[in-house]
Amino acid sequence: MKWYPNTATEAGFPIGGIGTGTVTLGSDGDLRDWEIFNRPNKGGQIGYGFFALHVEGQDKRDTRILRSRKTPPYSQARGYHPGWLYGMPCMERSRLSVEYPFADLEFEDDSLPVKVTLTAFNPFIPLQAEDSGIPAALFRYKIKNESGIPLRTTVAASLPNLAGYLGNDEFENMLLPQGARNRKKQQGGIRGLLMENPSCLPEHPRTGSMAILTGDPEGEIQETWLTGGWWDGMEDFWHHFSQDGSLGVENTANSMESWLGPHKNLRVGSVGITHMLQPGEEKTFEFVLSWYYPNRIKSWDEDTPWKEGEETEKNYYASRYQDAWEAGADLLCRLPELEKTSRLFTKAIYESTLPEAVVEAVCANITALRSTTCFRIADGTFLAYEGSHERKGSCPGTCTHVWNYAQTVAWLFPELERSARRIEFGLETREDGCMPFRNERIFGSEPEEAVPAADGQFGTIVRLYREWLLSGEEEFLKELWPKAKKALEYGIRNWDPDEDGMLSGRQHNTYDIEFYGTVPMLNSIYYAALAAGEKMAIYFGEEETAERWRELRQKGSKKMDQELWNGAYYIQKLEDIGSYRFQYGEGCLADQILGQFFAHVNRLGYLFPKDHVRQAVYSIYENNYRDNFIGAVNAQRAYAMEEDKGLVLCSWPQGNRPVIPFCYSEEVWTGVEYQVASHLIYEGYTEEGVRVVEAVRSRYDGFKRNPWNEVECGNHYARSMSSYGLLLALSGFHADVPNRELSFSPKTKEKDFSCFFCCGSGWGIYRQSRDDQGRVTRKLEPLFGNLEGFTLKGGEQ
């Protein structure tokens, strides 16, 4: 287990479900980045959302905010806002560890007679998007009496009523509407507080509710703290709580002595749990914080102003719950089952024999799926940005060329990716087959021009094939097949009009520029699409189409291999390259045979001579991997700096770097690093592949960057989810659900291998051992779903 101390200030684990938003638990135990309002909110601090501890035995009492000490710098233009409680007594130290989705936090404080630990999570169950999409977070404190006397121990959870919350003003005061109402509730064995604001318009994008719930009957509830012009409520709370762990009396009377300023609408409430702890005894203090913000702006641009009377788009979770209480109660009522199944996943993946950095890369980037980067609307449709800016989504429309790389969602929640394909083919692809690389019609907008990206257009054909392999849903494939054919034919017509099997002309792509000439990366995706198309055509009995695509692919890939192979890797060929900008010519492009990675993931075989593929991918490692970036010349965005290690998008080992190559050529993208690492592993360069993964993860070490937030153009960047490819490559897993076949061919620890696997029908653990005589034993251990009737095949590729 990797532990992040509280001095690892960047380490913060976002807790929340798919399409629900998250709240982040810092390595210091603080709750930050409240991103629960249907849009990003990185760095967005609320006030008075915290847990506090009171311990009392004989004459001694101790009271603490359950957060550890801050580390410098302390630069804040107004000091730290009172609501953040950084002036209050807290714990000496803490450390955080995550085995997805479970965060464990250990506090240390030698001056306390108790030991405090916290487990926090939101259920995560592959293939169960609903149960992995509850807008809530569970916090389970365990407190152990390490003294020799009985201790009366209280933990209190406090939250401000954030119904209608509009962000903070320039003083960091929360902008809150009038009319907030906190109510005690009891429902069966559950008690707690529901926080609403009946004065908010039901359709307003910030309308919503929050709740604190517990199944523990022992303890007080304070509906509403004392209100006032300043921080009267906290002074009063601490006055009571630090005396005996009790909560204050209800008193919403305001003070007369001061201007009723920015805090007049603030209504904080607390739920306490109190237990006697005998010497040596440990008890649990368990809370659920839940939230419910049903309305999204009906646009990709969350800055679009909302006017009264305008329709909003409902969140998917809003179709399942009525308010935050219902959501929280659902989690609490079904907690044993939800936690047990979540822990099966955790165990399966963390106890695998995969290298630690790989497990970390696979699991840490699940956070992208459960971040503000992704969301679901009322009918369940899955939509996503590329990433998340601080306050809004970054680059809209489930961008085809970025999501191309991502594997996590497709393999763990195939229904979500199927829904994305339905938008791309069903709604967005034009009658002529042109597929804009960002979907816009979902919110009723129609761009002037439908701009396709060559990599996105072809890659999405491969992804359609993947979704079918993983689900075996014939209806799904039938529904999209006609448009898919059109899309592939459009690609041929548009970029390979002479049908020589080589793309040409203006080729827009994921580097946000146009490539010209022949570009191996885009050609390789073209061939992967033709190969996938061929498989699907055969399935539908369209032999002629299959034949045509097979021939195109074979002709093209052969030609490309002849024309673009420079003896070590594939180059771009473009006459008069000097008169263009943004090309790379003889460079060694990390993505040069990206299509081969797609082909491997979907077991479409080698698109080029195997020895060239192997040599090309090794050349990428050899030329583009850097042990540090000191003295590097990068006039582009800086993702790797100073002592960082990483793999750059392009290098020019033989010189001839254009003065202005494509605008990201010197950059380091984790999504590309993972696809290269996966591909290295597929080709047998396991050690090199793992080294690249370790490089990425060493950049995200909690001190330099957040382990649970790999960035590119925004936080929680979708491309980072190519990391799931590492698991696929290392296990050599292939799922053919239509034919009910699973197969594995591990690339590591073949003598004693175990790995998590998941296809659309179920998931579990695959175990393989090989004895000294080379006899291989294979075993499937299903943990979830229904894998009956599946055959386990050998790992030939």
Next chain:
Amino acid sequence: MKWYPNTATEAGFPIGGIGTGTVTLGSDGDLRDWEIFNRPNKGGQIGYGFFALHVEGQDKRDTRILRSRKTPPYSQARGYHPGWLYGMPCMERSRLSVEYPFADLEFEDDSLPVKVTLTAFNPFIPLQAEDSGIPAALFRYKIKNESGIPLRTTVAASLPNLAGYLGNDEFENMLLPQGARNRKKQQGGIRGLLMENPSCLPEHPRTGSMAILTGDPEGEIQETWLTGGWWDGMEDFWHHFSQDGSLGVENTANSMESWLGPHKNLRVGSVGITHMLQPGEEKTFEFVLSWYYPNRIKSWDEDTPWKEGEETEKNYYASRYQDAWEAGADLLCRLPELEKTSRLFTKAIYESTLPEAVVEAVCANITALRSTTCFRIADGTFLAYEGSHERKGSCPGTCTHVWNYAQTVAWLFPELERSARRIEFGLETREDGCMPFRNERIFGSEPEEAVPAADGQFGTIVRLYREWLLSGEEEFLKELWPKAKKALEYGIRNWDPDEDGMLSGRQHNTYDIEFYGTVPMLNSIYYAALAAGEKMAIYFGEEETAERWRELRQKGSKKMDQELWNGAYYIQKLEDIGSYRFQYGEGCLADQILGQFFAHVNRLGYLFPKDHVRQAVYSIYENNYRDNFIGAVNAQRAYAMEEDKGLVLCSWPQGNRPVIPFCYSEEVWTGVEYQVASHLIYEGYTEEGVRVVEAVRSRYDGFKRNPWNEVECGNHYARSMSSYGLLLALSGFHADVPNRELSFSPKTKEKDFSCFFCCGSGWGIYRQSRDDQGRVTRKLEPLFGNLEGFTLKGGEQ
């Protein structure tokens, strides 16, 4: 000299004049916080504003951005923007030191054959607000050839054209209007670039110009970098510059290969200086960056949207210059004289015998005067916020109760404070004498209710007296005297209606709440005002008024001493205190005899029995000073944390802390710490006073906080300028310009004392020595202004 290494990430020195805005030089040599647009811009990064170095000798060449390596964390949602150049080769290490206004930065890089140092400053000459208010910054690089061969060395200054700049978009791209135009200029021995945008409306608040100038004839100029959709310009710049130190050719042609995105309006220009350096030779490469943004929003709220046709308020510097070129040329042409006089100030204050922390506290907070917190409008009127938020001023209207504490401006630029008094008395004070604590009429707005603050109202009377003492300007005093009398009488009527000499009723004050009952702090200011008023009444021959005020003061202060003295300090007295919020009762308030500090500063004598004053101020030190804040209970804003040292606003050494005392009672404000420290020194507790100052400065150590930005409610907070009181207290300086008398009574190093002094007529160094026989030699060394006819008196107080 105190040096801040580049790892002291918080250390950044703002360079700019009074009312001009600033650009900050980081300890890494980077330029950040471009606050030159008539409003704050902390954290506001522009792109491509940098200096670069090229060195070439025989076969070897080196190229560097003149900035040292970054330290973690590297968390940025989109990596670092290309314009910030964090991916480019830079210097290994650097360190920064400031002797106000001169910043010295030393680079170290063992791999380079040269040693690079930088001196950067903006002229600062007490009593010369104009020469201390030029919108420009001088950068003087010295480069020494430490190799054995001749080196061709180029330094290039680059800037983007920021005319009409509107801030950054969510990608951190600069929002720039079309039509930017960079022009080479030559004027006498000065050459450089003027950057304008003729398409901007002349009255638009963001209209303006920038310039790079040099008096050095050797080197190239590139008007406009290559433009393009991405970072084409920087790629091209580096291509040329790294080859031979040359600048690229003019080429504003755009590229065809890409979407013309956020960079299409970016026009960067560069000015180079090239010299041959012989082995061992050192040469200077000197640049001026200047700016000119003439228009302010005609409101205290800079967020007020501006509409075409609306009037704006002109900056004062706009009445002196036509554009950035003129401003920069003025600085360059007069540089020898401006620098020489600035260095006289630096020498006078840094070579004084004052403790290092005191000199630091006095000088570092001059930055508040030359920050966005303060500004001047066209007629020269001086106006100020309390401080600066990130993007707007914090708390408008030259707040009387905050500016009460500040001494720096009054003593170094008395004309500015006189202008502020003219607004407060002349424009804002109502006919009944009520003085709102924030001026609003200057921008034509009339508040519904004129709210006075007791401390602000009375303190401003004392400040009027101070401005007269420092200037001797009879016209000024005559002009404001009638309103001043009304203001003092209003205070009596409003808060001391029974004229028992004790304030009562609702007393609004600098803690943003109402005090009730009798409050020693407010009473002490009342008595200081009565004492100052008495002096002025006597001057005007109004004996009856003088008599009335003297009697009130004597009666009151005696009564207060009797009623509020608890044996150790003065307490608040309020019946039924439990039914109020925000009072402090028996607490030991740091500001409890703030009026006595004002009285000392203006030599108004003791307002209370000297032994009580001495004991009270020592009690403050004893009870309110903290060696650390670990375990402290502060539910308010956190300005001092963990291992920080500091002095809290209030303590309750005898218990009885109200549950909800005034809302800042646990806070730590540098402005209050300095007034307490000054007062400790006045009372002979020099060691204790200096310890408090050292505590403040140890919090602002460059690692925790910025040494040149003491915050309270915002950056560069005005109250911090109470630090000038330290110099007054330690030197015992008193200026009586009306009577042409100066006197000193040092509280430290009396055997060999030297100190900077300044009154409205001139400034210089005071030197005093005492031989073993106790014979004292005093010497005045005038350095600026006209101090002829002044007599030097003994230091009796």
